[in-house]
Amino acid sequence: MGSSAHEIQGHLKKYYMVFGALLVLTGVTVAVAEFHVSIGMAIVVALFVASIKGTLVACYFMHLMEEKSMLIWILALCALFFLMLLLVPMFTIGEQDAGLMERMRGLSPN
Amino acid sequence: MSATVIPYDVKPHPLTGMYNGKFGIWLFLASEIMLFGAxxxxxxxxxxxxPEGTWPIAxxxxxxxxxxxxxxxxxxxxxxxxxxxVTMVLAWANLKMGSFKKGQQFLLVTVLLAGAFLVVxxxxxxxxxxxxxxxxxxHFDRDGVESKSFKGLTQAGTEKTIHYLWGHVEETKKDADGAIQSYLFMPDHDTSHGGEGHEPKAVEIHPAEIARMTTFGPGGSSFLGCYFVITGLHGLHIVGGIVVMLWFLLTGSKMWKTQPDKYANRIExxxxxxxxxxxxxxxxxxVLYLL
Amino acid sequence: MSDHSHELPFWKKYIFSVDHKVIGIQYTVTALLFLAFGFGLMLVMRYQLAYPNQPLPGVFASVLSEPVVGEVTVNEATGETGKVLTGDGYNAFGAMHGTIMVFLAIVPLAVGGFGNFVLPLQCGAPDMAFPRLNMASYWTYLCGGILMLFGFFVKGGAANSGWTSYPPLSLIATTGQTIWLLGMVILITSSLLGSVNFIVTAVQLRVQGLSFFRLPFFVWAQLVTSFLLLLAFPPLEAAGLLQLMDRVAGTSFFDPGGLIISGVERNSAGGGSPLLWQHLFWFLAHPEVYVLILPGLGIIAEVIANNTRKPLWGYKSLVYSAIFLGFMSFIVWAHHMYLTGMGTTLSTFFQATTMIISVPSVIILTCLVISLWGARIRFNTPMLFALSFLPMFAIGGLTGLPLGLTASDIHLHDTYYVIGHFHYVVAPGTIFAMFAGVYYWYPKASGRMMNEWLGRIHWFGSFVFINAVFMPFFFLGMAGVLRRQFDQTETLHGAAVQGLTVMATWGAIGLALAQIPFVINFFWSMFAGQRVGANPWKATTLEWTAPSPPPHGNFDAVPVVARGPYEYSVPGESEDFSMQATA
Amino acid sequence: MELLAQAADFGTYGKWMPPNLSVRGGAIDQLIEILHYFMAVLFVGWGIFFVYCLVRFRSGKGGSAQYHPVKGKASKYAEVGVAIFEAVLLLGFSMPVWGEYKNDPPPADKRVEVRAIGEQFQWNFHYPGPDGKFGRTNAKFIDNVSNTIGLDPDDPNGKDDIQTIGALHLPVGRPIYVRITSKDVIHSFAIPTMRVKQDAIPGMEVPVWFQIKEGATTANLLKSKSMNEDFDTAKTNWYRVRHLVASKDYADKSGQIILAEGAGIGLSRDAGEKKLKQLREAGIDSINMHPENPLEVICAQLCGNSHFKMKAQLYTYDDAGFEAWKKSTVPEVIEEF
Structure with a gap:
């Protein structure tokens, strides 16, 4: 915990560096998008960059690096359930496409 | 108001390393992760x-x-x-270092930036x-304006050619009863006939010719639905943040005089x-703009 | 600490109170009223089921009006008419019965009521971590509840697409569905406020010496429950917002497009998925089952430990099982969706997790029943409710097995077997636990005992009739009778077993009558019950250290904890209970 | 025929599970039965221990409770046993049945294919006709009287297609492949006597397949002796018999027929109660009855205010009967276009 005034003074420089990094990474995202790379590549790059940015915000601005493990465990649990929620509905689509179901065919028989 | 003293209201708890409010806000954020996660x-x-060709809009x-x-x-x-x-974290850092005025200034900048976000x-x-x-x-072709077409699967599964135009409604003509007679429709550059270099022309369209007419609002497509709901909810969070920050700038700042630590905690x-x-x-x- | 409380004006002390005990009692009373209301809806439905299209008896006929009921001619000769429930009315009652019982009655009772009143006391805390948030949580709940009920008065009546509100049916439903969605969003907000408060209180406000493994099982149950509420509810809130947008803003999240409603194509952009709602809904609604049952188990554990006069058997297994149960409840949700076209891979995963989740439930039940071995069992009213909870919860749990396996689910899915299964968990299960809790903590809240004999009559009547209501459901389900049927005799196999339905209805009427002693007891004891001191049950946990009723701020002096929660009959002690707090 | 007599024992309809007439349904029934034996053993064993404790350790007996926990591994063994048995049920019984239900469709040339389209509140069925090909459908051709599924009149594949509303005709002894979807809300295609249930979800089409037992034709079922049930008019209430018809004529003392063979008691309670009273007054104590039609397709998912009435009649035929039915239907449909 950066509680004393002196410690916080030391943190200030870090905040400005993170700020700079975030702006640069935003530029990178936009630039990559402008190159019109393939969709798969775009997804990977954009989400990778966004993850880095998110990590920077969480670790430095939200001081997650300095928190005790209990909070980290709670957030990890949260992340796990988040992934379940994201992936399971997608799997149902996957199974449908695997031939068990003719999705989006609606009223059409053939 | 109350005589009860709640432990760890300001001081961090040895187990979690957090005072009550901070632990509470983190738990709240965990629930927010699940909300936005869904x-x-x-x-x-x-x-x-x-279906192919319908994302972000047909x-x-x-x-x-x-x-x-x-x-x-x-x-x-x-x-x-x-x-x-950044200004938010600087506001907190300055309050922690005992500088109320600088802290308040950074907080004000944060509010202004949030306001700018909402304006955009x-x-x-x-x-x-x-x-x-x-x-x-x-197929629509009148006065030099021709509809574009797009071949895709309908929800009903059959292949279907969709004839469409994007643009703006310049004028809606109604009869005496208020029923719509026609729209004066100005197509966008890229969907008007003739392509680059030609000035787009407005054209009259009658309701009977239209299969479906929507704005690019939430009902326009399932992408636009997602866009409006997610950014709308995010926008509401911004509004909520502005309200809280204004409160701490104005009425809530009185706390600094009596309990500066608690005030800094609340800003944290x-x-x-x-x-x-x-x-x-x-x-x-x-996710919304670039993929 | 408490000498300031008399300065508070009446409305601050009892209405807009920030005292967790007052808020707990507010929650309890409000939730009991909703419970009675939801029960009333059920009685009307049960009458229709037993006597399809027959005029409702006077009491109901006089309160109900359009569009819930319609007129029929009773006697053609005299032209005498009567009121019968309509199909829409039945569906509205069904949807509201489910919603009210789950979200407005049992969760607020178990978490808002008992959790609020008991948890800070058992932690030795002066109040909740955020007293004003606590108050806000109650008032949000009340507003959401009233809004829900308001649905009955809008055009077309209350929401009638089932408590699960599956789209597209819910998308084309009347305005009541919009009210339902708004009400749900508000109720979820209330639950979230509450759960944050509970977790912070249980983690940070434990007094000195009260380590995690000295917490009463009730606190553990509430802690796990709060995590379930915190993480499972937001997806439903999101889903509610999306459905609201589908209904009012023309989006199509749950509308695949091309729907032909009564011969007319629904105007929408399409591209949505009806199954998405089911995923988001059950992501909440399965953990919700454990939100309903865990606090109940917590109460049962307290009552059993106290009345067996010995430590709970396998306290640590209980705690670990509750945590594991909470965790697993997040990854079983799609077992509600086997028949939506799910293939083998996913169904195998969800069947396996469903079987796994039964193991901690078995462990909890085993621990509780082995706790009886070597005991000196006192059969008082709370204990009678707690003991009868055990076999009925066992029935509820066991009948989950045929539903959790895909193959047997093909026949039993959406039949009365399902209704029987989850009602055995929630009604004879949780509600019995709630009654045990009311009888057990009533002296703490009021300073007076409830009448023992009225309590025993209440228990006996409830025990007999609640089984008469729900036991026939399993046989109905086996016979293939589907749930949510306005009139089961429309089908061949339904008509054949109509007799069982009639039996269940008379069971429900008996159950209603069996509650009369409870209502009398509840109010009578408030003024005339026997006055008691701080610890009438000779219990060990911290709440019994505080005076009855505890003042604002709870404890005369901050307690210090020296031992575990269930130190009963410790060899060598003069009394058969050793309290957690050192004197 | 003995098998059929057991299977179609309508006299016991409602006493436990409905009769099972599908080839695969037996496996489902078997699993349900095993599960219930398992549950009964667990519950009774547990219950005996529970009651024994209540009696033995009641406080009236005096003495003090034991502080130290009882030692013993019995509970552990029981828990492990339960877990193992559950695994056996899952791997040995549930998964094979479900796998067959999902992964093993009958080959296209051997099966009878039909589409079932749910709608508030009726089941529409669509057969491909003699060419074996389904015609294209489109919402704009939907007509609520003659073309509820929106068959495209211009599609040659659809010329010979058969549409029925509320009546499903199927052959016995051949694999049946039903493709299920919905026009509006979510329905669920369920035939209790076939142990078949599948949600009908708008926007997607999900198949189920099953095979009806040899000999279980509607005609046979109606002849089956076990289906006749003696109903005691003095005790029977109308609900129980509302879907049944008399197996022979019943006359009063003057010889006037009051309940003709094949006639029902009445579909409204008033009419039904009156008829029962009439029979009683005529001195008829018991009547032989059987279901008017023994097989039904129902909707198992809440779909609106008349959900409970959403059902279709299922008629089963031997091969010759099924062909005859098709012949009788096809030309009629074609004429409509």
Whole structure:
């Protein structure tokens, strides 16, 4: 915990560096998008960059690096359930496409 | 008001390393992760399951959101939010270092940046709500304006050619009873006949020729639905953040005189919330605009 | 600490109170009223089921009006008419019965009521971590509840697409569905406020010496429950928002497009998925089952430990099982969706997790029943409710097995077997636990005992009749009778077993009558019950250290904890209970 | 015929599970039965221990409770046993049945294919006709009287297609492949006597397949002796017999027929109660009855205010009967276009 005034003074420089990094990474995202790379590549790059940015915000601005493990465990649990929620509905689509179901065919028989 | 003294109201608890308020706000943020998580899940599921050629809206050349959204405005907004996150953390740092005035100034800048974000968002929303997609019953060609066509699978599974135009409604003509007679429709550059270099011309369209006419509002497509709901909810979070920050700038700041530590703690909690709102946007920007 | 409380004006002390005990009692009373209301809806439905299309008896006929009921001619000769429930009315009652019982009655009772009152006391805390948030949580709940009920008065009546509100049916439903969605969003907000408060209180406000493994099982149950509420509810809130947008803003999240409603194509962009709602809904609604049952198990554990006069058997297994149960409840949700077209891979995963989740439930039940071995069992009213909870919860749990396996689910899915299964968990299960809790903590809240004999009559009547209501459901389900049927005799196999339905209805009427002693007891004891001191049950946990009723701020002096929660009959002690707090 | 007599024992309809007439349904029934034996053993064993404790350790007996926990591994063994048995049920019984239900469709040339389209509140069925090909459908051709599924009149594949509303005709002894979807809300295609249930979800089409037992034709079922049930008019209430018809004529003392063979008691309670009273007054104590039609397709998912009435009649035929039915239907449909 950066509680004393002196410690916080030391943190200030870090905040400005993170700020700079975030702006640069935003530029990178936009630039990559402008190159019109393939969709798969775009997804990977954009989400990778966004993850880095998110990590920077969480670790430095939200001081997650300095928190005790209990909070980290709670957030990890949260992340796990988040992934379940994201992936399971997608799997149902996957199974449908695997031939068990003719999705989006609606009223059409053939 | 109450005589009860709640332990660890200001001092951190040895086990968690957090005072009550901070632990509480983190738990709240965990629930927010699940809230936005469900919305991201919705977005992903609908996108993966979207019939070919209907994402982000029927007729767009690629599946990227920037076919219909403006990236520069969103990039500007990203910069606003990132900056506001920095000023927020600086506001807290200054309060912690005992500088009330500087802390307040940084907080004010944060509020202003949040306000700027909302102004930009207003223009983005407004342009969408006045932009129309018209689907015709059959091929449309009148006064030099020709509908574009797009071959895709309908929800009913059959292949179907969709004839459509994007543009603006310049004028809606109604008869004495208020029933709509026709629309004076100005097609967008890229969908008007003749392509580059030709001035687009307005054309009259009658309701009987139209299969479906929507704005690029939430009902325009499932992508636009996701866009409006997710950014709308995010916008509400911004509004909420502004209200809280204004309160701490004005009425709430009295606490500094009596309990400076508690006041700084509250700004820290507000900051945690604010960084989370920023964090959500960091993911929203590429997901909605660039993919 | 408490000498300031008399300065508070009446409305601050009892209405807009920030005292967790007052808020707990507010929650309890409000939730009991909703419970009675939801029960009333059920009685009307049960009458229709037993006597399809027959005029409702006077009491109901006089309160109900359009569009819930319609007129029929009873006697053609005299032209005498009567009121019968309509199909829409039945569906509205069904949807509201489910919603009210789950979200407005049992969760607020178990978490808002008992959790609020008991948890800070058992932690030795002066109040909740955020007293004003606590108050806000109650008032949000009340507003959401009233809004829900308001649905009955809008055009077309209350929400009638089932408590699960599956789209597209819910998308084309009347305005009541919009009210339902708004009400749900508000109720979820209330639950979230509450759960944050509970977790912070249980983690940070424990007094000195009260380590995690000295917490009473009730606190553990509440802690796990709060995590379930915190993480499972937001997806439903998101889903509610999306459905609201589908209904009012023309989006199509759950509308695949091309729907032909009564011959007319629904105007929408399409591209949505009806199954998405089911995923988001059950992501909440399965953990919700454990939100309903865990606090109940917590109460049962307290009552059993106290009345067996010995430590709970396998306290640590209980705690670990509750945590594991909470965790697993997040990854079983799609077992509600086997028949939506799910293939083998996913169904195998969800069948396996469903079987796994039964193991901690078995462990909890085993621990509780082995706790009886070597005991000196006192059969008082709370204990009678707690003991009868055990076999009925066992029935509820066991009948989950045929539903959790895909193959047997083909026949039993959406039949009365399902209704029987989850009602055995929730009604004879949780509600019995709630009654045990009311009888057990009533002296703490009021300073007076409830009448023992009225309590025993209440228990006996409830025990007999609640089984008469729900036991026939399993046979109905086996016979293939589907749930949510306005009139089961429309089908061949339904008509054949109509007799069982009639039996269940008379069971429900008996159950209603059996509650009369409870109502009398509850109010009578408030003024005339026997006055008691701080610890009438000779219990060990911290709440019995505080005076009855505890003043604002709870404890005369901050307690210090020296031992575990269930130190009963410790060899060598003069009394058969050793309290957690050192004197 | 003995098998059929057991299977179609309508006299016991409602006493436990409905009769099972599908080839695969037996496996489902078997699993349900095993599960219930398992549950009964667990519950009774547990219950005996529970009651024994209550009696033995009641406080009236005096003495003090034991502080130290009882030692013993019995509970552990029981828990492990339960877990193992559950695994056996899952791997040995449930998964094979479900796998067959999902992964093993009958080959296209051997099966009878039909589409079932749910709608508030009726089941529409669509057969491909003699060419074996389904015609294209489109919402704009939907007509609520003659073309509820929106068959495209211009599609040559659809010329010979058969549409029925509320009546499903199927052959016995051949694999049946039903493709299920919905026009509006979510329905669920369920035939209790076939142990078949599948949600009908708008926007997607999900198949189920099953095979009806040899000999279980509607005609046979109606002849089956076990289906006749003696109903005691003095005790029977109308609900129980509302879907049944008399197996022979019943006359009063003057010889006037009051309940003709094949006639029902009445579909409204008033009419039904009156008829029962009439029979009683005529001195008829018991009547032989059987279901008017023994097989039904129902909707198992809440779909609106008349959900409970959403059902279709299922008629089963031997091969010759099924062909005859098709012949009788096809030309009629074609004429409509």
């Amino acid at each position: 919305l991201f899940s919705t977005y992903v599921l609908l996108r993966v399951g979207a 007729g767009s050349p690629t599946t990227r959101g920037d076919n219909i959204l403006q990236v520069p405005l969103a990039a500007l907004n990203t910069a606003f939010l990132i900056t506001s996150s 968002k207003y223009f983005e929303y407004n342009s969408k709500l006045h932009h129309y997609a018209v689907t015709f019953n059959e 909690c507000t900051g945690l919330y604010w960084h989370f709102v920023d964090l959500v946007w960091i993911f929203l920007f590429p």
